[in-house]
Amino acid sequence: MDVAALVLRDVHVPASPSFWPPAPGWWVVFAIVALSVAWIAAWRFSVRCRRRRWQHWFDAASEAYSAADRVAAMSERLRRAARRVDPAADRLEGEAWLQFLDGRRGQAFSQGPGRLLMDGGYRRDVPPAELAAATAVARARFLELMGGVR
Structure with a gap:
């Protein structure tokens, strides 16, 4: 076969897909x-709804009571939530209870506004500012305990 006799044609590249x-x-x-995105969104929505329910449950316990009753109700709610993390936690008393409530967060209960839980339920008069500070700290810890954070 003669190479010079071959007919050469241009190479055509096919169209790209x-x-x-x-x-x-x-x-x-x-x-x-x-x-995956839908499942994550649904999971986050359910977590947010659950946290709102827990917060409403915590706040409803102390709506129409005196200041001492509010402190007692906060302590009772915290003890119930503590049982979710440690079944023996609700039997702790005094400093051991406050240290359990401190957890990893610092010393908001043993040396901070949460110390009101020790004797606030027995006081006749609780200052409103002290009660508000203790309520904020207790609510945050309650939500952590209900979520399972020790």
């Missing part, structure tokens, strides 16, 4: 990502 529609594998990837 179009962007749309994607290959079936990409549809599977998109579906997995969409389902």
